Amino acid sequence: MIDRFNHPDYNRWAAQIKRSGGCRQPIHLRGKVEHYDQATGELLHRYTTRTEPDGILRVPCKTRRASRCPACAETYRADTYQLVRAGLVGGKGVPETVSAHPCLFVTLTAPSFGAVHVRREKSGKVLPCHARRNAETCPHGQVMSCTRRHSADDTCLGEPLCPDCYDYEGSVLFNAVSPELWRRFTEALRRRFAKLSGLTLKALREQAVISFAKVAEYQRRGVVHFHAVIRLDGPDGPTSPPPAWASADALADAVQHAASVVTTDVKPLGRTFRWGSQLDVRRITMDGDLTDQAVAAYIAKYATKAAECVGTLDRRIQPLDDLDALPIRPHARRLIAECMRLGALDDLADLRLTQWAHMLGFRGHFSTKSRRYSTTLGKLRAAREEHMRAENITTGRLPLFDEDTVLVIAHWEYAGQGLSAGELLLAAAITGTQLPADGGDV
Numbered sequence: 001m002i003d004r005f006n007h008p009d010y011n012r013w014a015a016q017i018k019r020s021g022g023c024r025q026p027i028h029l030r031g032k033v034e035h036y037d038q039a040t041g042e043l044l045h046r047y048t049t050r051t052e053p054d055g056i057l058r059v060p061c062k063t064r065r066a067s068r069c070p071a072c073a074e075t076y077r078a079d080t081y082q083l084v085r086a087g088l089v090g091g092k093g094v095p096e097t098v099s100a101h102p103c104l105f106v107t108l109t110a111p112s113f114g115a116v117h118v119r120r121e122k123s124g125k126v127l128p129c130h131a132r133r134n135a136e137t138c139p140h141g142q143v144m145s146c147t148r149r150h151s152a153d154d155t156c157l158g159e160p161l162c163p164d165c166y167d168y169e170g171s172v173l174f175n176a177v178s179p180e181l182w183r184r185f186t187e188a189l190r191r192r193f194a195k196l197s198g199l200t201l202k203a204l205r206e207q208a209v210i211s212f213a214k215v216a217e218y219q220r221r222g223v224v225h226f227h228a229v230i231r232l233d234g235p236d237g238p239t240s241p242p243p244a245w246a247s248a249d250a251l252a253d254a255v256q257h258a259a260s261v262v263t264t265d266v267k268p269l270g271r272t273f274r275w276g277s278q279l280d281v282r283r284i285t286m287d288g289d290l291t292d293q294a295v296a297a298y299i300a301k302y303a304t305k306a307a308e309c310v311g312t313l314d315r316r317i318q319p320l321d322d323l324d325a326l327p328i329r330p331h332a333r334r335l336i337a338e339c340m341r342l343g344a345l346d347d348l349a350d351l352r353l354t355q356w357a358h359m360l361g362f363r364g365h366f367s368t369k370s371r372r373y374s375t376t377l378g379k380l381r382a383a384r385e386e387h388m389r390a391e392n393i394t395t396g397r398l399p400l401f402d403e404d405t406v407l408v409i410a411h412w413e414y415a416g417q418g419l420s421a422g423e424l425l426l427a428a429a430i431t432g433t434q435l436p437a438d439g440g441d442v
């Protein structure tokens, strides 16, 4: 820290850190950008990292995961919020008229894989976890009852009453096939909605489009469920009004039906998976119980979380890792061990369970949307970079060129990642961000 602080190029280093927005693990780039006049071949401007501190430029890691880099995850969260919100009320290139389109907030859950400890509340009072008067005793001698009133941070929440009875195989397989189950759900929804409307799928497409934005959330028991915004548009997407006959109620009916009928198989093991019976379908309105803002914030919050909330690891499991020695809870350990066991079966190779063991089998994207939903994260990022470029021009760092007449040649190479422990302290002070609880292992 003292070395860095007393170095002659400290100010330039601090400027880089400021620009990376408090990123905890910035990527180091080495390279140059040259601007040439296309007509004359004259070099107009050159930027090279050779004059930068240590000869490198530090840029944000852009991770989605708050456990790795809170600052970049916050950027991702804010972008996701804007993206979801634009699809609800307009903005970012989506017309405001979209707010009048029928729109639902839907939660699709996983089925049960065995009784787990839960915290239930009713009118402000915490209820007993699993109170059963004549509770059975399982083959492992465990009475299938728990009368405790668990606190919100009780570590046993989400863990099975009897781990030996718990269907670990089902749990990780459900995670693995859930993206396919979601895809089948969206297809079934379109088919059902067409049928309810008395149209063929093709005829429906000429009159209305169903758009989605969704996030995956890990429940404490270690299975994913999905929160989705489902919206009805006219044939051209958010810019066109849905036909007058298309109502939110009909859409909700179709959601209920589609969620209850779709299944997906894991043939080699003879297992079939479907959504859990807990299906939540609510209308999103501008001013009611469930507002557009609340939904956008909710979805954005989950977009930055991953399976580490369940107490698993924040990285891939390596072949030489000693599972028993990993600093995780027994439930997560058994879920990971089950992924490794199933991942070794040739018949299940396409589920890639070994590679995704740390995610407890889920290898889907955390937040996705259909093409027509709203803007894209890429466009939001490009807009931010354009804004920074404009700022660089006005502050004199980049000369202003007419884009059509200038040839830009850039060459970058990866030169590492992260900050030293001392740099991390300085970076936290400069950007007002928090230090990692463990002092950082970057």
Ligand SMILES: [Zn+2]
Pocket (backbone or CB within 6 Å): 022, 023, 024, 025, 026, 060, 061, 062, 063, 069, 071, 072, 073
């Ligand atoms: Zn970062």
Ligand SMILES: [Zn+2]
Pocket (backbone or CB within 6 Å): 116, 117, 118, 129, 130, 146, 147, 148, 150
């Ligand atoms: Zn309990």
Ligand SMILES: [Zn+2]
Pocket (backbone or CB within 6 Å): 138, 139, 140, 141, 142, 162, 163, 164, 165, 166
């Ligand atoms: Zn048991």
